[in-house]
Amino acid sequence: MIEFSQVSKNFEGASVLNKVNLKVNRGEFLVLLGASGSGKTTMLKMINGMEEPSAGEVMIHDKPLHQLDLVHLRRRIGYVIQDVGLFPHYSVFKNIGLLPKLAGEKPDDIEFKVKHWMKRLDLDYEEHANKYPENLSGGQAQRVGLARAMAGEPDIMLLDEPFSALDPLIRNQIRKDYRQIQKKEAITTVMVTHDLLEAVELADKICLIADGEIQQIDTPERLIFKPKTDKVKAFTAGDKYQAALAACKIHSLKPYVHQLPNNIREEGTLLEALQFVEDKDEQILMKAFAQYKEQWRE
Numbered sequence: 057m058i059e060f061s062q063v064s065k066n067f068e069g070a071s072v073l074n075k076v077n078l079k080v081n082r083g084e085f086l087v088l089l090g091a092s093g094s095g096k097t098t099m100l101k102m103i104n105g106m107e108e109p110s111a112g113e114v115m116i117h118d119k120p121l122h123q124l125d126l127v128h129l130r131r132r133i134g135y136v137i138q139d140v141g142l143f144p145h146y147s148v149f150k151n152i153g154l155l156p157k158l159a160g161e162k163p164d165d166i167e168f169k170v171k172h173w174m175k176r177l178d179l180d181y182e183e184h185a186n187k188y189p190e191n192l193s194g195g196q197a198q199r200v201g202l203a204r205a206m207a208g209e210p211d212i213m214l215l216d217e218p219f220s221a222l223d224p225l226i227r228n229q230i231r232k233d234y235r236q237i238q239k240k241e242a243i244t245t246v247m248v249t250h251d252l253l254e255a256v257e258l259a260d261k262i263c264l265i266a267d268g269e270i271q272q273i274d275t276p277e278r279l280i281f282k283p284k285t286d287k288v289k290a291f292t293a294g295d296k297y298q299a300a301l302a303a304c305k306i307h308s309l310k311p312y313v314h315q316l317p318n319n320i321r322e323e324g325t326l327l328e329a330l331q332f333v334e335d336k337d338e339q340i341l342m343k344a345f346a347q348y349k350e351q352w353r354e
């Protein structure tokens with residue numbers, strides 16, 4: 057479990073985070089969402105000790121971070137960032153096998169893990185294991201980055217916009233792949249993004265940060281449809297519609313169509329139907345939306 061208790065952070069006197077409280081339970085997928093500069097990356101880096109709080113305490117598995125051995129801790133915490141950070145002079149095999157090797161595992165065990173994680177992340181071993189990072193596509197490099205983190209058998213994964221540089225189709229597939237692995241292995245995951253739809257599709261809970269404060273920590277549905285502050289409302293306003301459209305795309309509104317007035321049911325466009333639902337019955341939209349999320353994850 058990860059816990060922030062009254063955590064504040066200043067850089068050169070300027071306050072970035074102010075008395076933040078947060079709990080992430082074991083196996084949970086939490087997304088830190090917020091505008092650029094809102095302090096998301098700073099929060100993430102406080103979880104693996106790359107940044108220290110100016111005040112307050114960060115606890116990992118009920119122990120204060122400052123009492124833990126950081127080298128040991130970081131080997132148990134996967135960290136994947138946008139530009140991957142693969143070692144350029146190491147082959148794919150060596151990159152993925154690095155953490156097991158540092159842990160003193162035998163060559164056969166290392167090979168087993170590299171093969172296992174390459175397979176799980178849809179990377180062909182024969183084709184890619186001996187390649188160097190410069191010869192990989194962006195999507196392949198990101199998969200290698202995830203495989204490398206996973207080979208360290210982390211109980212916590214920190215993801216800092218790891219998918220944002222990829223083209224949409226590949227991004228969607230890697231996100232789904234990671235989400236499935238994360239659930240199966242019950243890896244506590246904290247991901248930073250400023251993309252609401254990405255947050256919605258992946259998160260068990262979203263933590264929305266603005267002006268150095270947590271505005272709301274909630275399920276994706278509640279964050280979008282029951283915003284607690286004006287800042288949450290402002291952040292989600294545009295995407296509420298986009299999210300609803302996504303719900304309709306896969307017809308998850310169908311079970312509720314009989315509740316729409318006849319004229320809309322028979323003649324209206326999807327957009328009108330949505331508008332009706334959005335105006336008249338948030339419950340229906342929330343249900344459709346939750347269904348969309350579940351179907352996306354299958």
Ligand SMILES: Nc1ncnc2c1ncn2[C@@H]1O[C@H](COP(=O)(O)OP(=O)(O)OP(=O)(O)O)[C@@H](O)[C@H]1O
Pocket residue numbers: 067068072090091092093094095096097098099248250
């Ligand atoms: N090492 C540092 N020294 C000084 N200021 C910093 C440092 N790291 C971050 N900041 C400042 O703290 C604020 C929050 O930065 P942070 O990277 O946490 O934001 P973010 O929400 O992750 O933004 P983005 O989405 O743009 O990555 C920014 O104003 C940034 O300039």
